[in-house]
Amino acid sequence: xxxxxxxxxxxxxxxxxxxxxxxxxxxxxxxxxxxxxxxxxxxxxxxxxxxxxxxxxxxxxxxxxxxxxxxxxxxxxxxxxxxxxxxxxxxxxxxxxxxxxxxxxxxxxxxxxxxxxxxxxxxxxxxxxxxxxxxxxxxxxxxxxxxxxxxxxxxxxxxxxxxxxxxxxxxxxxxxxxxxxxxxxxxxxxxxxxxxxxxxxxxxxxxxxxxxxxxxxxxxxxxxxxxxxxxxxxxxxxxxxxxxxxxxxxxxxxxxxxxxxxxxxxxxxxxxxxxxxxxxxxxxxxxxxxxxxxxxxxxxxxxxxxxxxxxxxxxxxxxxxxxxxxxxxxxxxxxxxxxxxxxxxxxxxxxxxxxxxxxxxxxxxxxxxxxxxxxxxxx
Ligand code: NAD
Numbered sequence: 001x002x003x004x005x006x007x008x009x010x011x012x013x014x015x016x017x018x019x020x021x022x023x024x025x026x027x028x029x030x031x032x033x034x035x036x037x038x039x040x041x042x043x044x045x046x047x048x049x050x051x052x053x054x055x056x057x058x059x060x061x062x063x064x065x066x067x068x069x070x071x072x073x074x075x076x077x078x079x080x081x082x083x084x085x086x087x088x089x090x091x092x093x094x095x096x097x098x099x100x101x102x103x104x105x106x107x108x109x110x111x112x113x114x115x116x117x118x119x120x121x122x123x124x125x126x127x128x129x130x131x132x133x134x135x136x137x138x139x140x141x142x143x144x145x146x147x148x149x150x151x152x153x154x155x156x157x158x159x160x161x162x163x164x165x166x167x168x169x170x171x172x173x174x175x176x177x178x179x180x181x182x183x184x185x186x187x188x189x190x191x192x193x194x195x196x197x198x199x200x201x202x203x204x205x206x207x208x209x210x211x212x213x214x215x216x217x218x219x220x221x222x223x224x225x226x227x228x229x230x231x232x233x234x235x236x237x238x239x240x241x242x243x244x245x246x247x248x249x250x251x252x253x254x255x256x257x258x259x260x261x262x263x264x265x266x267x268x269x270x271x272x273x274x275x276x277x278x279x280x281x282x283x284x285x286x287x288x289x290x291x292x293x294x295x296x297x298x299x300x301x302x303x304x305x306x307x308x309x310x311x312x313x314x315x316x317x318x319x320x321x322x323x324x325x326x327x328x329x330x331x332x333x334x335x336x337x338x339x340x341x342x343x344x345x346x347x348x349x350x351x352x353x354x355x356x357x358x359x360x361x362x363x364x365x366x367x368x369x370x371x372x373x374x375x376x377x378x379x
Contacts, residue, residue, distance in 0.1 A: 032079060033059075034129070038122040043114035046105065048074055049122065050082035051130050052098040055372030058128055059099025060320060061085035062135025062155070063119070063146075065107040078102045084309060090364040090372075091345075092313035093337055094320050097372075099130045107137040116142055120149030128152050133166075133319050140164060154319040163326040166315035171207035173314020173335045174281050175215070178255060180342035181277045181306050184350075189339075192216030197253040197275065199223075199245040200260025201232040204281040204312075208259060209236055222248045223260070249273055256280065258308075263287040265305075270297050279306040286357070295355035306342055307360040313338060 033054060038047040048071075051059040061082055068074035078100050086098025103119060105111075123132050123146065133155035134143060143155045143162065156162025178196075183189040195218045198205050205221070209232055212219050220240045223229050229241055242248050249256060249269050256275035258264035262284035278285070278298070285308045286294045298305045314335040321331035341363075349359035 032082065035075075035079075036122065036126065038119065040115070040118035043112060043118045044105070044110060045103070045115045045118040045122075046071075047101055047103045047119055047122065048078045049101040049126070049130055050078040050099060051126075052079075052082040052100075053086040053368070053372075054097040054129055055086075055368050056090055056097050057095035058097065058131050058152070059085070060089055060094070060096035060131045060133065060154075060316065061098055061100035062133040063101040063103060063138050063142075064135040065103040065105065065111060065137030067106040068102065068104050071104065074102045074104045086368070087361060087364040088309040088313055088316060089320075090367045091310050091341060091360060092317055093334070093341070093367075094317065096131070096320060099132075100135070101130070101132055103137070111142070113145055116145040117149050120146035120153070123152050124150035126152070131320075131323070133316070154322040156322065158326075161326070162322050163318050163328070163331065165203065166318045167203035167207055169314035169318035169331055169335045170281055170312055171204045171211060171314070172332065173317065173338045174204070174208055174257065174259075174279060174311050175211040176314070176336055176338045177306050177311035177342040178257070178277070178279045179215075180339045181255070181279050181304055181346065184343060184346040185276055185304050190216070191255075194218070194254040195220065195252065196255040196257055197221070197242075197248040197251065198257045198259055199248055199264065199280070200258065200282065201228050202259070205257075205259035206232050206235070208257060208281070209239060213238065220248060220251065220253060245269075246272070249275075258282040258285050265294055265298070267294070267297075270294055270301065270303075273298075273301070273303055275303065277304045277306070279311050280308070281312040283308055283312065290357050295357040299349075299355045304346060305356055307345065307357050310342060310345060310360050311338065 032050050032052045034051040036049040082098050082100035089096040131152045140157045143153050144157055144160045146153045147156055158164045179189040196212050197220045199222050201221050201223045209219050222242050222245055250272050253275045255277040257280035259281045264282055264285045266287035288294045317334045318331050345356050345360045349356040
């Protein structure tokens with residue numbers, strides 16, 4: 001992403017500076033509302049917070065701790081990710097806009113209480129326009145530390161008023177969306193008798209396997225980690241195991257659930273795919289970011305692809321519930337809403353002959369335009 005297309009984000013060199021512009025009515029081609037550079041020499045904090053939109057409410061999105069090669073790489077990532085959160089939160093029906101933060105550094109080497117607390121003070125300085133949470137390289141325990149400096153953080157542990165591990169409702173949300181896919185494709189939302197391939201049985205994948213077995217599905221799994229496979233086999237001896245995601249994609253499955261890393265669907269995977277439905281938790285499943293025609297190729301091949309950021313929204317639904325004082329049943333009820341939203345996306349895609357990815361974007365933009373209005377001052 002070129003900086004030139006985002007004039008409002010031109011970075012300043014002064015520490016802790018903010019570039020800010022008054023947002024207009026929501027227009028997806030607009031850039032970000034606010035980008036904040038955060039430096040703290042004492043702790044080594046070097047972070048960027050990007051608020052893409054507050055049209056539906058405070059911008060919500062996780063904090064990624066990653067060793068970006070350059071500050072420009074970090075900026076490109078945070079701009080892309082924060083925009084994605086606007087769409088994700090809108091589709092999930094939350095009263096939240098989209099934001100994201102990146103901490104530049106190696107979390108294994110650079111993470112410290114001082115750094116996280118310095119970062120928490122920057123989040124606090126935004127007065128609630130940005131609410132943070134976990135992402136790659138940050139964990140529930142880190143959110144508890146950040147919480148010592150700001151109330152605008154979710155994804156905390158239960159002893160600190162949080163909801164704990166967000167994989168719980170992420171997995172439930174994927175199951176819910178999968179049932180909607182089944183209803184759309186096969187006319188019934190039951191998964192009984194369907195064969196589901198789960199690639200990646202970490203936190204989300206393993207919980208999903210349990211849900212699927214309970215729903216009467218046959219489950220085939222793969223994972224690069226023998227430990228992850230052993231754990232799932234110990235808990236669910238009935239699952240079958242295949243060696244590698246490529247083998248899983250080429251096997252006779254009805255539903256493919258990518259639950260590992262991004263980029264699970266590339267040109268060769270899409271051509272080899274035998275499943276009728278793709279529905280899994282992994283972020284950024286399309287290797288071309290949805291812009292190189294993979295979503296359209298899936299459509300041509302008659303494969304129903306449920307957009308990743310829609311079906312994995314159970315996690316953000318779970319953590320955002322913390323703002324009201326976490327109640328699992330209420331959050332779970334909200335996550336059940338992913339059934340209707342997934343069905344609406346798939347139906348619109350079918351009616352208009354467009355990919356579900358495109359239909360999902362349209363629905364998100366419609367909701368933002370219908371009920372949203374940018375807010376400069378919150379709470
Ligand atoms: P995790 O790290 O606990 O599990 C990922 C698993 O995938 C690991 O067991 C790993 O060994 C395996 N894996 C890695 N590369 C693989 C490959 N090439 N083939 C097969 N397996 C492979 O992560 P998680 O929390 O379960 O998240 C899984 C995915 O879902 C990620 O993409 C994450 O961004 C996304 N997601 C997670 C949540 C959440 O609440 N945890 C929410 C939204 C999205």
